[in-house]
Amino acid sequence: xxxxxxxxxxxxxxxxxxxxxxxxxxxxxxxxxxxxxxxxxxxxxxxxxxxxxxxxxxxxxxxxxxxxxxxxxxxxxxxxxxxxxxxxxxxxxxxxxxxxxxxxxxxxxxxxxxxxxxxxxxxxxxxxxxxxxxxxxxxxxxxxxxxxxxxxxxxxxxxxxxxxxxxxxxxxxxxxxxxxxxxxxxxxxxxxxxxxxxxxxxxxxxxxxxxxxxxxxxxxxxxxxxxxxxxxxxxxxxxxxxxxxxxxxxxxxxxxxxxxxxxxxxxxxxxxxxxxxxxxxxxxxxxxxxxxxxxxxxxxxxxxxxxxxxxxxxxxxxxxxxxxxxxxxxxxxxxxxxxxxxxxxxxxxxxxxxxxxxxxxxxxxxxxxxxxxxxxxxxxxxxxxxxxxxxxxxxxxxxxxxxxxxxxxxxxxxxxxxxxxxxxxxxxxxxxxxxxxxxxxxxxxxxxxxxxxxxxxxxxxxxxxxxxxxxxxxx
Numbered sequence: 001x002x003x004x005x006x007x008x009x010x011x012x013x014x015x016x017x018x019x020x021x022x023x024x025x026x027x028x029x030x031x032x033x034x035x036x037x038x039x040x041x042x043x044x045x046x047x048x049x050x051x052x053x054x055x056x057x058x059x060x061x062x063x064x065x066x067x068x069x070x071x072x073x074x075x076x077x078x079x080x081x082x083x084x085x086x087x088x089x090x091x092x093x094x095x096x097x098x099x100x101x102x103x104x105x106x107x108x109x110x111x112x113x114x115x116x117x118x119x120x121x122x123x124x125x126x127x128x129x130x131x132x133x134x135x136x137x138x139x140x141x142x143x144x145x146x147x148x149x150x151x152x153x154x155x156x157x158x159x160x161x162x163x164x165x166x167x168x169x170x171x172x173x174x175x176x177x178x179x180x181x182x183x184x185x186x187x188x189x190x191x192x193x194x195x196x197x198x199x200x201x202x203x204x205x206x207x208x209x210x211x212x213x214x215x216x217x218x219x220x221x222x223x224x225x226x227x228x229x230x231x232x233x234x235x236x237x238x239x240x241x242x243x244x245x246x247x248x249x250x251x252x253x254x255x256x257x258x259x260x261x262x263x264x265x266x267x268x269x270x271x272x273x274x275x276x277x278x279x280x281x282x283x284x285x286x287x288x289x290x291x292x293x294x295x296x297x298x299x300x301x302x303x304x305x306x307x308x309x310x311x312x313x314x315x316x317x318x319x320x321x322x323x324x325x326x327x328x329x330x331x332x333x334x335x336x337x338x339x340x341x342x343x344x345x346x347x348x349x350x351x352x353x354x355x356x357x358x359x360x361x362x363x364x365x366x367x368x369x370x371x372x373x374x375x376x377x378x379x380x381x382x383x384x385x386x387x388x389x390x391x392x393x394x395x396x397x398x399x400x401x402x403x404x405x406x407x408x409x410x411x412x413x414x415x416x417x418x419x420x421x422x423x424x425x426x427x428x429x430x431x432x433x434x435x436x437x438x439x440x441x442x443x444x445x446x447x448x449x450x451x452x453x454x455x456x457x458x459x460x461x462x463x464x465x466x467x468x469x470x471x472x473x474x475x
Contacts, residue, residue, distance in 0.1 A: 008043055009050035010372075014296040016051065017060055020071055027073035031061060054376060059383040059401070087205040087224035089244060092440040094216040100209050100437055103422065113463040116422070116431035118258075119323055120406050120453030124377060126361075126370055130322055133364065134357030141356065150349045151340060153179020153329070157359040161329060169304050170313075176336045178343055179329050179350050183288045183316030186330035188214050189346070190312040191251065193338040194282045195220055199248035202241055204233060206409075206438035206447070208258045208286070211251050215440075222440040223247070229400045229409060232257060232264030235271055242279045249282045254302050256289035259438055259449035260409045261402025263299060270305040277308045282335065285313045288328075291320040291371055293404040294379040309334030317358055320371060325354040377455050378406045385452035388461060392468030394475055406453030412446045416474045419445070424470050430463045 019025045032040065037048045052069050055061045062072045103116070148155065158177050165172050180186040187210075195201060197219035203211050205224035215222050223241055226234040232254055241247065254264040254272070264272070276283050285302050293299055303313040312335055316328035327350065332339040361367065386408055389399050396413040412418060418434040425432050433451075435444025454460060 009047045009054065010296045012037075012041060012043065012047060012051040013054040016055060017295065020060055025071050027071050029071045030067075031069040031071070033068060056380075056383075059379070059386070087226055087439075087443070088441065089223065089241065091200050091221035091223050091245065094212050094220070094222050094440045096209060096212045096437065096440065096442075097216055099442075100213060103434070103437060111429060112426070113430045113457075113459045114454060115425075115450050115460075115463060115467070116433040117451045117453075118433075120319065120378065120451075121455065121457065122323060123456075124374055124453075125321060125323060126366070127322075129366065130325075130357050130361055133360035134353055137356035137360040138353060141352075146352060149179075149352050149355065151178070151344045153177070153350055154352060154355040154359060156363075157327075157355045158329075160359055160362045165331065168298060168300055170301065170331075172331055173336075175340075176333065177329055177331050178336065178340050179327065179355060180343065181328065181347055181350050182318055182326040183286065183314050183328035184210060184214075185343075185347065186314040186316070186328045187211070187251070187284060187286055188217075189339045189342045190284045190314060190330055190332055190335065191215075191220075191249065192218060192342055193332065193335045194284070194312070195248045200245050202238065202245075202247055202250040203440075204252055204257060204260075206259055206435065206444055207251075208253065209437040211286070212440055214251075220248075224440060227257065227260060227262060229260045229262055231268060232262040233268075233272065235268065235275060238272075239275060242275070242281065247279070247281050249284055250276060251284040251286065252302075253286040253289070255287055255299050256292060256402060256405035258289065258405075259407055259433070259435075261400050261405050261407050263293070263403045264302075266300055269300065269302045273302050273305040273307075273311060277306075277310055281310070282333075283311045285311055287313060288316045288319050289405045290315065292375060292378060292406065294375060294382075295403065303331065303333075306333060312339070320374065321361075321367065322354070322358055325358065326351070327354050327358055375404070378453055379404070381455040382406055382408065382452040384455075385450065385460070385464070388464045389450070389468070392465045394468070394472045397471075406451060408450045408452055410448040410450060412448065412471055413475060414446055416446050416471050418448050421448070421467075421471055421474060424474075425467055428466055428470070430467055432467070 034045050034048045038045055061069050063069050162172050191214055200221050200223055201215055202223050202225050204227040226237045233252055254269050256263055287301050301313055303311040312332040314330050330339055386399055394413055398411040400409045419436055422432045422434045433449040435447025436442040438444055
């Protein structure tokens with residue numbers, strides 16, 4: 001199995017996006033006409049149209065009626081958090097589970113518009129193909145596979161994962177990879193492998209609420225580090241925390257962080273890994289959104305720069321291929337033996353049929369084609385949702401501009417209590433994820449995470465209009 005090379009239109013789009021990043025094409029510049037681009041690049045009109053549509057889906061360009069395509073002028077994205085939201089340097093006892101359960105329980109009703117959901121629309125995934133792949137794989141199941149897959153996971157799936165790691169420039173040791181019951185088991189096992197009750201763990205600010213729940217369950221304390229909405233963890237602040245505290249581990253999401261959508265540049269990932277290595281601090285890398293980038297090439301994980309075996313890299317198929325199958329994994333570096341022991345002592349094994357179905361699907365060569373379609377759909381919907389937020393929400397609302405994924409992080413005007421807005425929205429059949437979920441000390445009181453992963457859902461537009469009106473009424 002190998003990742004397919006970019007198509008001609010993807011390569012053309014990548015070249016033009018690079019020209020925008022380098023300032024060769026500036027906001028407001030008109031792109032060459034389709035005919036001009038065909039002549040210059042030696043490609044067909046359909047290739048140019050596909051490239052322009054891809055750039056439009058990424059929010060890099062916009063079409064103007066009867067005028068052509070132009071480099072899009074963005075509002076200034078949310079950068080540093082306001083002063084009141086700067087994380088405190090002290091360790092915090094974590095107690096968020098009750099709030100998380102109360103809010104998330106209210107979003108399970110399918111009649112509720114899922115703006116607060118953590119998952120994209122199920123219709124985006126090749127569930128029928130996966131079912132057929134599973135049927136074929138189970139027909140070929142050998143009895144000995146049932147026991148050889150215990151703890152570590154199915155060898156066919158592990159081989160497929162190792163090949164994908166190798167394509168990212170991350171060669172794995174043969175015994176480093178452990179298949180788990182989703183990414184959450186992988187992350188929890190890794191956290192347990194490198195900490196003891198009472199230890200300090202550095203998390204992003206804001207951070208994914210499930211990481212806070214994991215710390216709470218294990219009796220760990222959180223220290224939050226400032227996180228830039230575009231480029232991830234602020235390394236200077238992290239360096240000060242590592243000196244100030246005896247840190248047992250860091251739990252970060254360098255690729256398309258939840259909830260911000262931040263994508264840490266490769267150079268900063270390298271610097272992060274080197275900084276932690278100097279202090280001997282393990283990094284638990286949550287990379288469940290890494291395949292949902294909006295660019296042509298996959299951003300490397302932090303693990304690609306690990307020379308000391310201190311990066312415990314965790315992934316899953318839940319957000320990119322098979323929601324509900326609960327197949328994840330951990331590539332835990334020097335801590336892999338301890339992770340495997342913990343896996344054996346807790347769940348012992350991951351269900352074999354879902355593993356076989358995914359391994360069979362990967363072997364048939366459709367995965368990368370599916371990912372291209374998924375990325376394009378999510379990028380287009382994310383940009384569309386952002387425009388609707390800009391249109392409907394009160395003046396002073398700021399919204400992030402992620403480079404992939406399907407979340408948007410909103411900073412509302414200070415007079416709006418996001419938790420109260422959530423309750424009012426739920427009364428209207430609309431879920432949200434208020435910012436207080438994403439901090440150990442519930443600092444993000446006027447922030448929201450919105451799910452932009454439901455293209456084609458006719459309820460989204462009126463729900464955003466209603467949410468904007470409810471927010472405006474609270475000022």
